[in-house]
Amino acid sequence: MPAMKNKTASKERVLMVHNFYQIGGGEHTVFENEKKLLRENGHYLVEYTRDNAELNESKIKKILLPFTAVFSFKTYREIKRIIRKEKIDIVHCHNTFPLISPSVYYAAWSCGVPAVQTIHNFRFLCPNGVFFSNGRICEDCLHKGLHCGIKKGCYRESRIQTIVVANMLAVHRLLGTYKKLRYIFLTDFNRKKFHKLLGSKIKHEFIKPNFEYITTPDVNKTNDGSFVFIGRLDKNKGIDFLMDNWDLQKELYIFGNGELEEYVRSQCEKNEKLHYMGFQPQEKIWEYLSKAAAMLFPTDLYEGFPMTIIEAFALGTPVICSDIGNGADIIKKEDAGTVFKPRNKESLMYAIKEAENNYKKFSANAKKAYDLHYTPDSNYEKLKSIYKAVKK
Numbered sequence: 001m002p003a004m005k006n007k008t009a010s011k012e013r014v015l016m017v018h019n020f021y022q023i024g025g026g027e028h029t030v031f032e033n034e035k036k037l038l039r040e041n042g043h044y045l046v047e048y049t050r051d052n053a054e055l056n057e058s059k060i061k062k063i064l065l066p067f068t069a070v071f072s073f074k075t076y077r078e079i080k081r082i083i084r085k086e087k088i089d090i091v092h093c094h095n096t097f098p099l100i101s102p103s104v105y106y107a108a109w110s111c112g113v114p115a116v117q118t119i120h121n122f123r124f125l126c127p128n129g130v131f132f133s134n135g136r137i138c139e140d141c142l143h144k145g146l147h148c149g150i151k152k153g154c155y156r157e158s159r160i161q162t163i164v165v166a167n168m169l170a171v172h173r174l175l176g177t178y179k180k181l182r183y184i185f186l187t188d189f190n191r192k193k194f195h196k197l198l199g200s201k202i203k204h205e206f207i208k209p210n211f212e213y214i215t216t217p218d219v220n221k222t223n224d225g226s227f228v229f230i231g232r233l234d235k236n237k238g239i240d241f242l243m244d245n246w247d248l249q250k251e252l253y254i255f256g257n258g259e260l261e262e263y264v265r266s267q268c269e270k271n272e273k274l275h276y277m278g279f280q281p282q283e284k285i286w287e288y289l290s291k292a293a294a295m296l297f298p299t300d301l302y303e304g305f306p307m308t309i310i311e312a313f314a315l316g317t318p319v320i321c322s323d324i325g326n327g328a329d330i331i332k333k334e335d336a337g338t339v340f341k342p343r344n345k346e347s348l349m350y351a352i353k354e355a356e357n358n359y360k361k362f363s364a365n366a367k368k369a370y371d372l373h374y375t376p377d378s379n380y381e382k383l384k385s386i387y388k389a390v391k392k
Contacts (some may be wrong), residue, residue, distance in 0.1 A: 012089040012387045013044040015082055017104055019095045020051040025232075026307045027120045030210050031094045037211075037376055037383070046086050048079060050099040065098060066164045070171050072101040079107035090387055091115045097123055098164070102172050105181060114390045118184040120304045125197055127165040128154040130301050132236060137302070137324070142196050146170060173197070182390045184208050186305035187326050206386045210305045211379035214286065214314040221290070221316045223359055226251040227352075228292045228317075230285060230308045231299075233258030238298030238322060238343070243267040245345045246274060248352070252296070253277050255285050282311075290315040294355045294362075297321040300342055305330075313370035318362035320351050336366035 016038075018031045038045045055062050068074075082088065091108040093100075093115060108115040123129040126141045127149040133140075140148035146166040153159040172178060178197060182204035185191040191207060198205075231237050233256050243264060246252055254264060255277045268274040277288075289295060295312040302325030309330055312319050319337035321327040331337045338358075340351035355362060372378065 011041070011043045012391070013046075013087055014038055014387075015046045015048060015079070015086070015088045015091045017048045017079075017091060017093040017096065017100060019097060019100045020049060020053075021095070022052045022056075026210075026304065027095055029212075029307055030118070030120065033211060033213060033376075034092075034094075034383070036213070037380055040376075041380055041384075044086070046082060046088065048082060048100075048104075050075075052099065054099060061099075066167065069098040069101055069164055069168045071103045071106075072099065073103070075100050076103040076107045079104050080111055083108065083111045083113055088113055090390065093117045095120065097168075102168070102177050105177060109180070114182055116182045116184060116386070116390055119186065119190055119194065122190075122193060122302070123165075124169065124178055125193060126154070127162045127169070128156075130236075131193075132301055135300075137300075142193070182206075184386060186210060187329060189302070189326050189329050190304070204390055206382075206389070208379065208382040208386060209373060210307060210310060211374045211376055212307060212310045212314060213376060214311060221363060223293050223363075224251075224291045226253060226288070226292050227294055227296055227320075228253050228255065228285075228289050229296045229298075230255045230289070230311075231297075232256055233260040233264050235260060236300045238300055239264060241298055241343050242296060243274070245348065246271065248349075249273065250293075251275065253288050253292075255280055255288075286311065286315060289317055292317050293359060294318045294320045294337060294352070297327050298340075298342075298348070299324070299327060301325060303327050310370065310374045313366040313374060316363045316367035318355050318359065318366055320348075320355050334365055334369040335362070336369055337362050 016035055020028060035045060035047065091104065091113055093104060096102060096104055105115045121129040122131050131137055131139055133152050133154050146169060150159055150162050150166050153162050155162040155165050184206050186209055188207055191205060227250060229239065229242060229252065233239050239260055251273055253275045257279045265276050268276040289312060295308065295317055297306065297309065297319055299322055304326065306327055309319055309327060313336060319331050321331045321337060321339050322342040323339035324342055328339045331339055338351040338354045340347035
């Protein structure tokens with residue numbers, strides 16, 4: 001018992017920081033997964049979270065947001081108090097916008113503790129965080145300046161709200177905040193985008209993908225010939241493209257909800273091969289995903305590191321992805337599916353046929369990729385080495 005106690009005591013004491021959005025997503029899942037991972041491996045972990053729902057409860061918070069998004073004295077005081085009280089070794093941040101703010105980094109540095117930021121999106125480079133505007137990929141703010149986003153009102157289609165984000169970014173670029181941070185990028189694609197802001201010789205940058213807790217049955221995998229879409233029912237996720245162009249005599253099961261839900265329902269009523277499943281528990285989704293010929297990922301976005309792709313890999317299900325950004329890079333790297341030109345029906349049909357013809361190879365490669373790179377065990381080894389490096 002004493003030996004176990006010493007082993008646990010030698011591991012980093014981590015403060016995990018996250019600002020929840022009003023609508024959950026992949027970042028929330030990653031935050032919860034990493035908390036569980038660290039605790040399972042004997043780390044002492046403290047959480048510091050805030051929720052954007054707070055803005056609906058207080059008019060004062062909304063009025064002060066243009067200032068507190070830049071620097072929250074509430075966050076600064078609370079983080080310093082936690083670090084000192086809990087003897088924290090590392091502050092690991094996920095999302096800090098808008099309530100937590102970059103003040104969390106300064107609180108850590110003032111206590112002599114390194115701050116590590118996992119990059120889930122492109123918020124430091126683009127006010128809306130996704131490099132997407134007016135129905136297309138847009139990197140104007142990266143190459144021409146933040147005024148481009150303000151002019152277009154990219155954040156929530158509001159110039160005023162975009163000014164709040166752009167002001168926060170501009171102030172902390174001027175202060176050099178972002179160049180002092182340690183970064184965990186989910187992919188090399190993301191890391192290269194940040195070189196415009198940070199330079200190509202960042203001292204402390206690491207690449208660690210997301211992972212997922214998923215237990216797969218040790219049986220021969222079946223393929224019932226169906227296809228699955230999992231995600232938000234928003235236009236930039238490509239669901240409208242699928243609905244408009246699905247004339248195959250193959251079953252397509254659609255999991256998720258969002259602004260296009262009624263449209264998806266109406267299309268499903270017209271086409272007996274389309275099945276709207278709505279929001280379902282993970283186990284139910286995995287049941288359908290495990291039997292599918294492929295998962296469809298027709299996004300218009302670069303994305304961060306889609307959790308649904310990891311889930312498909314874990315179940316040995318190939319992925320058919322639009323040839324753009326991180327999704328396509330992952331599929332090509334692992335040779336675990338096919339890609340198609342975004343919003344091109346002919347290209348999609350060819351990709352589906354190719355995936356069907358090479359199902360066994362893609363399925364085996366997907367499962368192999370998960371086992372090698374996306375399990376909790378493999379991820380912890382990466383995270384452990386990152387923590388060791390940033391403490392030097």
